[in-house]
Amino acid sequence: MARRRYTQAINDALFEEMERDPKVIVFGEDVELAIFGDTRGLLERFGPDRIRNTPICEATLTGMAVGAAAAGYRVVLHMMFSNFLYTGFDAIANQMAKLRLMTGGQLELPITIMSGYGGGRSNAAQHSDTPHSLLMNLGGLNVAVPATPADAKGLLKTAIRGRNPTFFMEASGQGGTSGEVPEGEYTTPFGKAAVVREGRDLTIVAIGTMLRPALAAAKQLEEQGISAEVIDPRTLVPLDEDTILRSVAKTGRAVVVDEGRDRASAASHIAAILADKGFATLKAPVKRVTVPNVAMPYAPNAEARVFPSEEHIAKAALSITPVAA
Amino acid sequence: MARRRYTQAINDALFEEMERDPKVIVFGEDVELAIFGDTRGLLERFGPDRIRNTPICEATLTGMAVGAAAAGYRVVLHMMFSNFLYTGFDAIANQMAKLRLMTGGQLELPITIMSGYGGGRSNAAQHSDTPHSLLMNLGGLNVAVPATPADAKGLLKTAIRGRNPTFFMEASGQGGTSGEVPEGEYTTPFGKAAVVREGRDLTIVAIGTMLRPALAAAKQLEEQGISAEVIDPRTLVPLDEDTILRSVAKTGRAVVVDEGRDRASAASHIAAILADKGFATLKAPVKRVTVPNVAMPYAPNAEARVFPSEEHIAKAALSITPVAA
Amino acid sequence: MSQPTEVAGPTPAQALALYERMLLIRRMEEKLSADSAAGVLPGAVHLYIGQEAVAAGVCMQLKETDWITSTHRGHGHFLGKGGDPNAMMAEIWGKKTGICKGMGGSMHVADLTKGILGANGIVGGGLAISVGAAFGEKLSGAGHVAVCFFGDGASNQGVFMECLNVSTLWKLPLVFVCEHNHFSEFTRAEQVTAGNIVDRAKAFGIHTAVVDGNDVEAVWKATGDALARARRGEGPCFIEAETYRIQGHMEFEKELLAGGAYRNQQEIDSWVARDPIARWGGKLIESGVATPAKLEEISTRVAGAVADAVSFSERSEPADPELVFDLMFAGQRP
Amino acid sequence: MSQPTEVAGPTPAQALALYERMLLIRRMEEKLSADSAAGVLPGAVHLYIGQEAVAAGVCMQLKETDWITSTHRGHGHFLGKGGDPNAMMAEIWGKKTGICKGMGGSMHVADLTKGILGANGIVGGGLAISVGAAFGEKLSGAGHVAVCFFGDGASNQGVFMECLNVSTLWKLPLVFVCEHNHFSEFTRAEQVTAGNIVDRAKAFGIHTAVVDGNDVEAVWKATGDALARARRGEGPCFIEAETYRIQGHMEFEKELLAGGAYRNQQEIDSWVARDPIARWGGKLIESGVATPAKLEEISTRVAGAVADAVSFSERSEPADPELVFDLMFAGQRP
Numbered sequence A, B: 001m002a003r004r005r006y007t008q009a010i011n012d013a014l015f016e017e018m019e020r021d022p023k024v025i026v027f028g029e030d031v032e033l034a035i036f037g038d039t040r041g042l043l044e045r046f047g048p049d050r051i052r053n054t055p056i057c058e059a060t061l062t063g064m065a066v067g068a069a070a071a072g073y074r075v076v077l078h079m080m081f082s083n084f085l086y087t088g089f090d091a092i093a094n095q096m097a098k099l100r101l102m103t104g105g106q107l108e109l110p111i112t113i114m115s116g117y118g119g120g121r122s123n124a125a126q127h128s129d130t131p132h133s134l135l136m137n138l139g140g141l142n143v144a145v146p147a148t149p150a151d152a153k154g155l156l157k158t159a160i161r162g163r164n165p166t167f168f169m170e171a172s173g174q175g176g177t178s179g180e181v182p183e184g185e186y187t188t189p190f191g192k193a194a195v196v197r198e199g200r201d202l203t204i205v206a207i208g209t210m211l212r213p214a215l216a217a218a219k220q221l222e223e224q225g226i227s228a229e230v231i232d233p234r235t236l237v238p239l240d241e242d243t244i245l246r247s248v249a250k251t252g253r254a255v256v257v258d259e260g261r262d263r264a265s266a267a268s269h270i271a272a273i274l275a276d277k278g279f280a281t282l283k284a285p286v287k288r289v290t291v292p293n294v295a296m297p298y299a300p301n302a303e304a305r306v307f308p309s310e311e312h313i314a315k316a317a318l319s320i321t322p323v324a325a
Numbered sequence C, D: 001m002s003q004p005t006e007v008a009g010p011t012p013a014q015a016l017a018l019y020e021r022m023l024l025i026r027r028m029e030e031k032l033s034a035d036s037a038a039g040v041l042p043g044a045v046h047l048y049i050g051q052e053a054v055a056a057g058v059c060m061q062l063k064e065t066d067w068i069t070s071t072h073r074g075h076g077h078f079l080g081k082g083g084d085p086n087a088m089m090a091e092i093w094g095k096k097t098g099i100c101k102g103m104g105g106s107m108h109v110a111d112l113t114k115g116i117l118g119a120n121g122i123v124g125g126g127l128a129i130s131v132g133a134a135f136g137e138k139l140s141g142a143g144h145v146a147v148c149f150f151g152d153g154a155s156n157q158g159v160f161m162e163c164l165n166v167s168t169l170w171k172l173p174l175v176f177v178c179e180h181n182h183f184s185e186f187t188r189a190e191q192v193t194a195g196n197i198v199d200r201a202k203a204f205g206i207h208t209a210v211v212d213g214n215d216v217e218a219v220w221k222a223t224g225d226a227l228a229r230a231r232r233g234e235g236p237c238f239i240e241a242e243t244y245r246i247q248g249h250m251e252f253e254k255e256l257l258a259g260g261a262y263r264n265q266q267e268i269d270s271w272v273a274r275d276p277i278a279r280w281g282g283k284l285i286e287s288g289v290a291t292p293a294k295l296e297e298i299s300t301r302v303a304g305a306v307a308d309a310v311s312f313s314e315r316s317e318p319a320d321p322e323l324v325f326d327l328m329f330a331g332q333r334p
């Protein structure tokens, strides 16, 4: 195990995969100097054919990813902030997510789209969105939401080696957080959730950036005699329903935590699965802790008001768990 | 009451609102000859200042709607097929849905965006999407989903007179279906669901195009001694949770029917609400009848395979309702 | 820009092949028009009748390994690039043997083995895809080129300018082919298109050509020049081909427009008089490349090919609905 | 195009007002730069230092009833168009008294009462909004104009071409102002921008002008001409102003780039030597419009305005978090 920062782990994965397969190429706006740090050093190592700054033209970049993939490349497209996915949304929703079916399976699209999501740093409404649920709904896209450096590296490698378009959602706010990363070569499979913390009384499903406050909330609850299990889905498409259902079958209670806006969110989808396949095992209402249906405000106190926190999570958990549990 | 086709009712609403308020303007691609029929005759009546064909440039059209609204107009933007919303998604998601908050409430956006959604006619993947849940998640947008000619007229009038951006989702497949429309002036309020059919044993929440198969399924169930209540939300944002919760409090069972793809759909959100606020009253799993997570195929038999039908709905209902109920 | 390549006209064999390819496109679509009128097609079709010289003149200059992206009006490009008529007909009929297994239909016919990246239902949707393909080919250095077909209406989509910018900067082997048929749906180009489309390309300093899109030889030559430049590594070129859509925007449009008209019969007739196939046939006879009998023979062969496509489709099973779940992802259920 | 309007240079009073407006923008941002370095600002700021002549030269030709759309680098446009320094400072500090009640911050400062449709965090995001505003003004016929500020980087967004097309077709009262400061973030314009941006506008046959963006009088005159044409109903004009961004793309960029460099100090110095404010001040003294004492007096007044803005912000309460729920919709809870 080595201690790496989230961004370093992503950078390591890019270096390793580009070394491993000459067909891996990276492009996007300002990927050369890399203000996020995730693509830093790739230009010096691999040269301008394999990593290149593009003009600002998201609508074209997402379409180019499709064409370059068709021409035999494994494309890594960096879209910077997830709000800019909207600018390039046409080719994402109308081409990338549909072309394989439309062509009767002829077209294979090994595309990885990286983009940072989430708020918490006063970046305001146009630089703080969490678009997971939009991508989930489009049908033909995988969605990876690594919460730790180890998963960031392992899931990115899986995405780059994969045969389908994958959105690799970077937790913008956590580029600097460190964690243990396995030495040597490894990948993290899609569709396998991680039981990050075992517990008996309730299940907290925490997506991406929400894992940290969820674990903190679990600690808080511990002190009140409540044993919370914390699950990190790691990928939303494919989604490891079994692990979530198994946990809730044990605890009978669930809180789903998601930095997306509440309406038609990833959280609502997981809650809906519990209300269907998990119904027989539920002992209490399924709670969602999400961003209310608002754009992210700028002022720190206003942002804090709507940002899902340890307190919100603990409160939701307590509302469905008898403290004597 | 007069019998009108769905498309005529929409056309009537446009005529009446443009007569009523000279600030109402309509623009979009090919709105003058109007292949859908919904904007037909407006050019002859109101002239090119108030209804106008635009070039094909969705990214600009959605942004223009914001600017024209800021300049004091009530904008009706016709986006033809809902897949083209993706082409114009940037200004929808980054501007329209956020500007009012971002400007501290300075900017009012009386914008109505019309677009046809849904499959069932072999239009294939790029002309059959049902993007309700994406729009719901963006936060600052109203979403109207009229299922009948009467509601199409009433909801469109409410949208045009409103103060916020509203997506008026036209049921492409049902432009020709007729229904009773009240004589004279009326509007249909947002956030008020319709109990279209009363029942005791289970609640079927059917969105837009799904009302028809839901009512047919309810008839089928009747014959098997099952009394189904059918609810049409009419608007997804704002959503009339109370009416849905009240119905399920009575029946204890729910099937949510939505033409959207299943993952993070409007159906999953309604199911999530039931799993939370409605949990105490639920007697059975909450079922979703939706399009599986695929793009719409072209061949009629393949499309039928994934399109939510009367049979799917009845089957889902039976799976949670003791026939002796 | 550099000096033009001297492009030879088509050899007699090529000239006849161009004629046969145009006629194949025409006859296939006449059949589809009849099927549509008879109401036996599952979905809508946007016909290419009148524009055949563009698809044939461009595509028959291409190698199988070159790429094309197409539009909602894509039958001509598909057949022009060597797509299989049987597989196309079966696709439009929604059969399992269709080139896309019946999952795509008329607006999405594609054949990657022939470099056909697909018709596209999104206006302008093919542009960026062709830039990506050209980028890939530039990187692999195999000398392959990408060609992007799009309409006058699509030239108003901003991606057109974005693609001009990227492909010029990166000197990509790409040829933009704008088919100016005077309409976007039911709107005249003048109402929605400011200035001359070719000037938008000129602004990037790339080589451009404006040709009579109903003159297959002119299209062929302009394409030959553009391809030579692209293969020489000089970057993208732009060709604007003026032509005309004889059929409606889509079959059945009269019913949908309920009497609304956007052009008059006189205008249509004036373009029918410039029919690219008849013109080319006449030229072949004049120049002695073909005899009337020879053209008759070609016409018979084409009729046979269409008949084969029809019976192939008729004999084919409907699409397999379960395939939907296998085809969304590679090696993964949706 | 029609002949240029003879545009008078600024009167002495206007000349001094231009100087004061530029200086106000500069001093306000110097304060923000210091605040950012001190880590007391909630969010990031993109500073306009070095480009003041563009905002001042354009905006001081506008009426309060004319519209502007701005960019992520919007403080200069906001103050240039007459936005309140107090309300801007308070906004960037996240205060309840901010022009957007603290909900927008630096990238979203807007004041509709002054025709300021807002800074925008989406590159190119203001373009279509300005077209819509110009369309509205064209319809109401009140003679108001819309001005769209955008950067060289934004000119690579396809919406730029789309907006040129629509505004030309509809003869909208719109002025495109492209501030070419040589960079998009950390990328040089040459790497991502093919040809000359002005040629993209020329392709639509509209009036264009390329001016020294560090010469406030040149900007003022070009704007006067463009506005006269727009108000005469001749449609849109395009102005490209060459200038340079002295500060980083955003404050703190050095820390973020971890030593990565994209330009050298020499280049920066060469542009500091062309500082638009110093140049204009010199010209005012030369031409006898102002004495050094007069400029000193202005400088003192500006310092006072900045001090007021700071103490106003300091005295102001933080934003009201509950307002978030009132402001998303008009008359409706989210």
Ligand SMILES: Cc1ncc(C[n+]2csc(CCOP(=O)(O)OP(=O)(O)O)c2C)c(N)n1
Residues within 6 Å of the ligand: B029, B056, B058, B080, B084, B087, C071, C072, C073, C121, C122, C123, C150, C151, C152, C153, C154, C155, C181, C183, C184, C185, C245, C249
């Ligand atoms: C993004 C998008 N917007 C609108 C449409 C609807 N539409 C289909 S074809 C068409 C006109 C296209 O005109 P042009 O590019 O000239 O091609 P043509 O039909 O003349 O061959 C339009 C507006 C679409 N399919 N995609």
Ligand SMILES: Cc1ncc(C[n+]2csc(CCOP(=O)(O)OP(=O)(O)O)c2C)c(N)n1
Residues within 6 Å of the ligand: A029, A056, A058, A080, A084, A087, D071, D072, D073, D121, D122, D123, D124, D150, D151, D152, D153, D154, D155, D181, D183, D184, D185, D245, D249
């Ligand atoms: C749609 C979109 N893509 C990317 C970005 C990230 N970004 C912010 S500023 C910028 C560069 C803009 O360059 P330019 O338009 O020249 O303006 P300047 O910063 O030079 O004033 C980029 C790429 C963004 N904010 N929006």
Ligand SMILES: [Mg+2]
Residues within 6 Å of the ligand: C151, C152, C153, C179, C180, C181, C182, C183, C184, C185
């Ligand atoms: Mg056309």
Ligand SMILES: [Mg+2]
Residues within 6 Å of the ligand: D151, D152, D153, D179, D180, D181, D182, D183, D184, D185
């Ligand atoms: Mg710049």
